[in-house]
Amino acid sequence: MPLLEVQHLTMKFGSLVANNDVSFYIDPGQIVGLIGPNGAGKTTLFNCISGFYHPSSGKIVFDDKDVTTFSAYQIARLGAVRTFQVVKPLKEMTVLDNVLVGAFLREKQTGKAIEIADQCLDACHLGEFRNSLAGSLPIGFKKRLEMARTLATGPKLMMLDEAMAGLTSTEIKEAVRLIQKIRDSGVTLLVVEHIMEAIMPIADKVVVLEGGNKIAEGPPREIIEDEQVIKAYLGEKFSQRLKTTGIKNKQE
Missing domain, CATH: 3.40.50.300 (P-loop containing nucleotide triphosphate hydrolases)
Structure with missing residues (x-):
């Protein structure tokens, strides 16, 4: 089906x-x-x-x-979830909090939602930026952040x-x-x-x-x-x- x-x-x-x-x-x-x-x-x-x-x-x-x-x-x-052609991070929130927005769609307990968000950040190679403001990321990282937030919804x-x-050629390969x-x-x-x-x-x-x-x-x-x-x-x-x-x- x-x-x-x-x-x-x-x-x-x-x-x-x-x-x-x-x-x-x-x-x-x-x-x-x-x-x-x-x-x-x-x-x-x-x-x-x-x-x-x-x-x-x-x-x-x-x-x-x-x-x-x-x-x-x-x-x-x-x-069924999507990213956007023009990236839409919550600029004044941290990278982790951006991904938590997605995680809370399926998990209401904060501790478990943070665990999901961290797993998605690691999968998208953004773990080291979890406490950075989303608006400070370069465009390639913002694209990955959108993917991590989407992935966090399960x-x-x-x-x-x-x-x-x-993206650069290296970022495209990634x-x-x-x-x-x-x-x-x-x-x-x-x-x-x-x-x-x-x-x-x-x-x-x-x-x-x-x-x-x-x-x-x-x-x-x-x-x-x-x-x-x-x-x-x-x-x-x-x-x-x-x-x-x-x-x-x-x-x-």
Whole structure:
């Protein structure tokens, strides 16, 4: 049974159609990439799945429950949580307290919540900064802090919105390893990403949006050879370059 099913989802803002009849599913334990050009509707789709928007039509099923009209809080309590494209740390609170916000979603006892938060900070290589103010962290560390806060909720599904944007090449490699580590711990991931060299080698499946429409869905090897995807997003030269990044070895 899929962990997440998006069925014929349409999201309109007046006459603007941000998502148009989008359908796909995610099986437990997968890393699924959600890609496409700027303005394709990726973040709008995230907002619908996570309860920040209610779609104009269609259906969202998470863990065998119809959550189409659920609030963001209700969906998070069920185990579907997300990060944001623009990082949103609680700047005047410590790194530990930021992660405690996530931990308290599932654990009300302070001592146990602190234990969960520290485990998540260590997993995201932020333990030494637990008492620092979140606003003092550089951007790469703030991205990891969002992941730690999300992980502290005990998610079944983590949705990462451009978690690698603005990072150095070293930080991107660390983020990729962290995503794989989270998946190996039993968490399913849906990842919006523009850095194809990072997401393509680790994704089990890729969904491609363009102009609010789903134009392709499948394994990375098929996606980078899809003529419609090449024309709308990747470009011929970049598609050829991606074929040399290790995707073949992963798929075979």
